[in-house]
Amino acid sequence: MYRIASKKQLNPTVTQMEIEAPLVANKAKPGQFIILRVNEEGERIPLTVAGVDKARGTVKIIFQIVGATTELLNHKNEGECIQDFVGPLGVPTHTDGIKKVCIVGGGVGCAIAMPVAQAFHEQGAEVTSIIGFRNKDLLILENEFRACSDRLIVMTDDGSYARHGNVTVPLKELLEAGETFDLIITIGPLIMMKFVTLTAKPFGVPVTVSMNPIMIDGTGMCGGCRLTLIRDGRRITRFACVDGPDFNGYEVDFDEAMSRGRMYFDFERHAHETACNLLKGANS
């Protein structure tokens, strides 16, 4: 069992927890993920590591309440335990040799982008961060990003805070103004990562995307997390759990990944509704 050392609501649908898992905390690097189960009958879900505290042996996770399992997890409180917590899984984000980087985060993806930005900042790279949210209420980690970015641009889809528009707008402006980056790293919804890649393409800047497909074991056994890369005109299969989660954005077949991500859409919506009803009943 793994104790919840702290819990904090970052916005109405996003929660941050620190979980006591010393072996994982000792190893985890930016870009890697963990898999957890809330209880004995629970499903396994992958979540990217949002930070570690080696001294306390804790791993920070930040999750959006999108389904039955995250709903259940969000009902756990500080001091309570979750059943399983395994990691760190996947390959850490490559940061070597990068001097000037642009981090583009969207929504809860910013939780994963933030430790990556921090890692670049700590190694002395010049960091530009562009973070986008649907609206002001959903904004998270603004101060944390400010602390590790040489330049921070905040966007909201509806204009309720900071600049109005998508993250691709300022990215395009910067690139058109002649700004150069060694690398763009984008983490967020698939559709956003697809368009960040398309925006960068005419300028020839390398783009790394962080994929988060459906996954079960996370250790290279089930193959559920497979995605297709298009390399030199050939379609090749890769596994996000052991080959990723970071991939070259120009190679990823985003449309296929988006389609696969919706495989259990009906099941998940129903399960989430059931979980909400159950938990409401438990609280009343």
Added chain:
Amino acid sequence: MALNPKKHEMPTQAPEVRAHNFQEVALGYTAEIAVEEANRCLNCKNRPCVTGCPVNVNIPDFITKIKSGDFEGAYQIINETSSLPAVCGRVCPQETQCESKCSMGVKFEPVGIGRLERFVADWHNANATEKAAAPASNGHRVAIVGSGPSGLTCAGDLAKKGYQVSVFEALHTAGGVLVYGIPEFRLPKRIVAKEVETLRDLGVDVQTNVVIGKTLTIDELFEMGYEAVFIGSGAGLPNFMNIPGESLKGVYSANEFLTRSNLMKAYLENPVTPIMKGGYVAVVGGGNVAMDAARTALRLGAEHVYIVYRRSMDELPARREEVEHAMEEGIDFRLLNNPVEILGYSNPDDPRDPKNGFVTGMRCIKMELGEPDAKGRRRPVPIPGSEFTLDVDTVIMAIGTSPNPLIKDTTAGLEVNSHGGIVVTEDGLTSRENVYAGGDAVTGAATVISAMGAGKIAAKAIDEALSAK
């Protein structure tokens, strides 16, 4: 007394009943049948059956105990050499091992050794009250990577000799393929749990949620004070055919399909982990895993299940009993057929149509057997122009696995072969000092019992190496 030429039939659930539930297909011998079957054993002098067993169970001796009604005595004899008798009695391919060597088999059907082994193990589990006791520690510590058949066997053998053994399992439940792969109706999970419990009674420390190669490395295990390591991490990433359409929704690897059903319990009512149920299902492949996937799909409510295999029944590698059971249950074997493309739904007028991207069918081509290949198996050759479409909603690829890279990539000096399998000596020793390996991580996908045999050999070698210190 006249000899019965046939082995006593295994009582089973009727095919039309079992096709709709996940309870065990084979029900096991009663004590009366077991004694009668044991009496078929000639107790011949040269004991050929023992040489057919990868872990050399003293078969005639345990059968003699059954004849006299001493079932616990029979169990103790099996237990001397096998750590998992209730498992082996169910999943070993006895027809190619012990029973293939049986003297009775020369003229008649061989003795039902597997069925007797299962009876004895089940009798023990139901009736024995004494727990296994941990022997006095010899002070040596050994780490085992993976809690599948090879790891559990190696752990059991070493624990019985007084070693302090820790088993590291990546998943949340111990048992490896016995838990995630082999379905409940063939190997009930309570039996695996019981075997793991017995190991715990022997003092084995089983730690779940530790991925060696990620959470800890092999080198760190030595730093932690373990003097030897056994790698039994199993087979790895599922293979696909590299044909168009394999990323459509409704295409699974057998590993994923079985893991969802077995480990994550998607077969229960109102599961928390989803799985596609019902409709028409094609399973590609002819091994035990393909049979398990096909029969699981049927029990999940499929209307019709095909096995699509590119060779003929003679080459089909699955355990005979599973093939017979699958046929009785109505699995439709499409032999000498090979998939060339998986077809999906696409609505040209509505990119948001929720049906877009789901499987609608599988294009196959008919095959004929040509010249024998290097292994002597006749190579299947496509018949030009013979393509046809099977209408299916789900496709399950059961065509083997490739080794997992996690340990190789994080262990300097660990030699692997061109297929990625870990290279070992006869004793299971790898190219690294005090690091041993066995099972699918070495051989690629094989059987439970051969993995157990490898775990046993390594345990012996580890004991010899450490006790000489």
